[in-house]
Amino acid sequence: MSPSDPTGSTVTNSSRRIALNVGALCVAFALGALTIAMVRSGFGDGADPPSTPVATTVAPPSPSQSSTPQSTPVSSPTSSSPTTQLPHNPSATPVAGEVQFLATFDTAEDLDLFEWEVRHGAPNDPSLVASWQGDHDHNCGPPDTLREVQQVRDDVPPGPVENLGDLVWWCGPRPDAPTSSGHVMTSMDVTGYVHLDFSPKRRFTDVQRVCWDQNFTQVGRKWTQVTIVDEAQFQANDGTLAYVVLGLQADVAVVGARTQGEAWLINNGAGGSEVQIGQELVYQDFDTGGLLGSQDKSRRYRNCAIDRGDGEVRLELERSGGTVIRIAPGSFPDGPVRVIFQDVTYDGPKGPPFEGVLEQNTWHWDNIEIS
Ligand SMILES: [Ca+2]
Numbered sequence: 001m002s003p004s005d006p007t008g009s010t011v012t013n014s015s016r017r018i019a020l021n022v023g024a025l026c027v028a029f030a031l032g033a034l035t036i037a038m039v040r041s042g043f044g045d046g047a048d049p050p051s052t053p054v055a056t057t058v059a060p061p062s063p064s065q066s067s068t069p070q071s072t073p074v075s076s077p078t079s080s081s082p083t084t085q086l087p088h089n090p091s092a093t094p095v096a097g098e099v100q101f102l103a104t105f106d107t108a109e110d111l112d113l114f115e116w117e118v119r120h121g122a123p124n125d126p127s128l129v130a131s132w133q134g135d136h137d138h139n140c141g142p143p144d145t146l147r148e149v150q151q152v153r154d155d156v157p158p159g160p161v162e163n164l165g166d167l168v169w170w171c172g173p174r175p176d177a178p179t180s181s182g183h184v185m186t187s188m189d190v191t192g193y194v195h196l197d198f199s200p201k202r203r204f205t206d207v208q209r210v211c212w213d214q215n216f217t218q219v220g221r222k223w224t225q226v227t228i229v230d231e232a233q234f235q236a237n238d239g240t241l242a243y244v245v246l247g248l249q250a251d252v253a254v255v256g257a258r259t260q261g262e263a264w265l266i267n268n269g270a271g272g273s274e275v276q277i278g279q280e281l282v283y284q285d286f287d288t289g290g291l292l293g294s295q296d297k298s299r300r301y302r303n304c305a306i307d308r309g310d311g312e313v314r315l316e317l318e319r320s321g322g323t324v325i326r327i328a329p330g331s332f333p334d335g336p337v338r339v340i341f342q343d344v345t346y347d348g349p350k351g352p353p354f355e356g357v358l359e360q361n362t363w364h365w366d367n368i369e370i371s
Contacts, residue, residue, distance in 0.1 A: 097208045101200050101339075101370040106182040108170040114198040115158040116168060119242040121193030121253045124153040129349065133359035134187040135297050140171035143297035146359055149187050158199075158239055167196055183213075183300065183366035186343040188222075189358065191350065193254045196343040197241035200370070203231050203336040209371040210339055211304040214268070215364040216319065217297050220354035223269035224363060225342035226305070230333040233263055241340045246276050248346070262333040266305055266315070273317055275328045283315075283328040294320055300366055307332040339370050 103110045120128070130151050137145035149166040156163045172182045188196045207228060214224055227243045242256035245267050249258050259265050260278050267274045272286035301318040308314055315326040343363050349355055 097206065097371050099369060099371045100204050100207070101202075101368070103200075103368040104180060104182070105170060105184045105366055106173070106179050108172070108182075111161045111168065111170055111184060113200055114161070115201050115241065116156070116161045116164050116198045117158040117195065117241040118152055118154075118156040118164060118167065118188075119195040119197070119240065119255055120153075120155055120190065121255050123155045125192060127191050128153055129189040129191060129358075131358075132187070132189040132361055134166070134169070135185060135359075135362040135364065136169070136171050140174065142174075143364070149189075149361075151190075158241055161198075164196070168198075180367075183364055185362050185364055187362040188343055188345050189220075189348045189361040190345055191347050193248075193251070193346045194344070195242040195256055196345075197340055199241050199338055199340040200368075203234075203338055204370055205336050206334070207307070207332050207337055207339065207370060208309070209304060209306045209369070211302065211367065211369040211371075212341065213300040213302050213364075213366040213368075215297060215300050215362075216269075216294070217360060217362075218295060219360045219362075220345075220348035220357065221350055222343070222345045222348050222361065222363075223267055225268070225340075225344055226266045226303075227259065227264065227340040227342060228332050228337050229259065229263040229340065230261065231336035231338065233260055234338045241342070243340065243342065245274070245344075246279065246281055254346075262330070264305075264313075264330070264332060268303060268317070273315065273324075273326070275313075275315070275330075277330045282330055283326065285324075285326060296320075297362070297364070300364055302367070341365065341368065 101113075103113050105111070122128075128151050132149055133146040134149040135143045135146065137147050139145075147166075147169075152165050152167055161168050167188060168184065168186050170182065170184050173179050174181065186196050186198070188194055210226060210228065212226065225243065225245065229243065237257040240257050243259055243263070243265055244254055244256040245265065248254045258279065259276060263278055265276045267276075272284070274284040275282050299320075301320075302316070302323075303318060304314075304316040306314045306316070309331070311329060311331060313328045313330055313332070315324075315328060317324040317326065345361075348361060349357060354360065
């Protein structure tokens with residue numbers, strides 16, 4: 001099904017080393033057709049990967065931040081073991097505007113704040129994986145417990161979460177965890193291409209910061225995307241939530257909308273991250289040596305993209321070894337926008353070590369904040 005080797009020959013040695021790493025497989029696939037050379041020229045000031053992770057330190061929040069109802073960093077809430085969660089650095093985060101949207105998923109009702117969509121490259125194809133194992137059993141036990149997830153074979157237009165069947169589920173706080181540990185799971189597994197996307201039901205104006213928590217468990221050829229698209233473009237695309245990374249837009253098996261103009265798409269996976277604005281790739285970094293994903297399903301990491309208002313967007317990407325700080329040139333679209341969260345898969349079980357693996361296909365999401 002795949003048209004090209006995910007560890008395509010155009011990448012540099014550095015990228016190849018990462019791409020060959022198991023943890024980078026999914027992102028490397030998504031970007032296999034892109035060259036690091038393209039990217040290096042696009043780095044903004046300070047965007048070059050540091051030799052060591054940017055250390056995070058604990059600093060008191062500024063008065064303006066402490067008075068803002070922003071979410072609290074999660075502390076490995078789904079794990080029964082003591083937290084190893086690193087704090088993000090409040091002092092390093094420019095003060096953003098008022099919080100316009102916050103979904104803590106501490107109650108299941110937060111799922112109703114979003115529209116949910118499934119879009120297959122080949123809907124109802126017999127080759128679709130019929131069922132697999134998602135994280136947390138039906139009693140919402142620890143994340144290493146499993147539940148069976150049945151495929152949704154047909155496309156599901158944006159609508160209520162109930163339309164997605166088993167593909168989305170909520171787990172509330174366990175007795176040994178704080179209330180904030182409630183969070184939502186999305187899960188998908190196909191041998192083709194598919195989107196499972198969700199977006200707040202409303203539009204936002206003058207967005208300056210988008211933050212979310214997610215796990216970085218090593219999975220197959222899967223990654224997440226966060227897309228910020230202006231309202232006019234969103235409507236012109238009939239309200240679909242399925243936006244596609246540049247490296248796959250010409251792929252015959254791929255469906256979805258292309259970002260245009262000033263629409264932002266942040267692609268995140270266990271192996272690295274990239275940013276596209278419209279049809280331009282402005283940032284790409286697979287060279288997060290030592291910060292790749294793990295087998296840990298319990299820990300969720302804070303990710304923020306912050307429009308600093310000076311022509312640059314700061315990416316704060318928490319990983320197991322610390323918080324990676326990257327600067328991407330550009331700014332979020334002015335005026336009304338939609339903010340979309342995407343669970344994307346392209347032949348998740350293709351090739352070792354995920355061939356036949358049916359139990360590592362779940363993203364855990366929490367604390368979605370739009371300011
Ligand atoms: Ca929560």
